[in-house]
Amino acid sequence: MTVTTPPRVLTIAGSDSGGGAGIQADLKTMLALGVHGMSVIAAVTAQNSIGVQGYWELPPEAVRAQLDSVLGDIGAQAIKTGMLASPVIVETVADVLVGVLADVSAPVVVDPVGVSKHGDSLLAPEAVATMKTRLLPLATVVTPNLWEVEQLTGVKVEDEQGLPRAAAAILELGPAWALIKGGHLPGDPVDLLTNGSEEHYLTADRLDNRHTHGTGCTLASAVASHLALGASMPDAVRRAKDYVTGAIAHGFPLGAGIGPVDHAWPWR
Secondary structure, three states: OOOOOOOEEEEEEEEEOOOOOHHHHHHHHHHHOOOEEEEEEEEEEEEOOOOEEEEEEOOHHHHHHHHHHHHHHOOOOEEEEOOOEOHHHHHHHHHHHHHHHHHOOOOEEEOOOOEOOOOOEOEOOOHHHHHHHHHHHHOOEEOOEHHHHHHHHOOOOOOHHHHHHHHHHHHOOOOOEEEEEOOOOOOOOEEEEEOOOOEEEEEOOOOOOOOOEOHHHHHHHHHHHHHHOOOOHHHHHHHHHHHHHHHHHOOOOOOOOOOEOOOOHHHO
16 A cells, blocks of 8 residues: 655644644644644643633743754645744744745745634734734735734724725735735625735625634634645635635534534534
């Protein structure tokens, strides 16, 4: 029997003890989409369906050691970043990625996680400037929600007509593509993917399911997975959205609050 190694995708993010978002959601998504997921844990959260009770970032030397260990031996066809918590962690990740990207052309998907589904802060305010100047210029695509757009650029979006202005502000920070997630706008969800010359509006039905914990992490990881599998950026995002839409449709109750999306829905 011939054994083929699947494409490898690395997530650099925080651990969600409740299993719905963060590293756990990333690895479940990667498994579901047929790539080999690897992880660098940047922070540990105490988190459940009700909210985030606390988080603790890892020492930067531990983050760097994980990065060097995985990338120095195994490598990656795509890299995804999520919760990075503090300026020093953002700087550590950016420093390593600069070296990696000088030798390897791997797409970098940056999910600029600033706040949890429950409204709990996951990025220190002083880390925002570091993310803007050090990490976003390295990104192949950045995937902010509307709150994160405002946090990063000061642009507030209140309707679909504001999405291009938000995307332009994100692109000014240096990434090749911006995926502005408009799911919090009134009406049916619409996202905008653009590189400044192409514009792709991506729509979906609004599903009547409150169990949506982990959608942002899941989408970014799905995009990274499809890029690693060889899809173009527009195709990777479309396929990722299809996967996330199905995961939301099958989201299930867990605990007393907001349950997670179902990462295994294609198998059920």
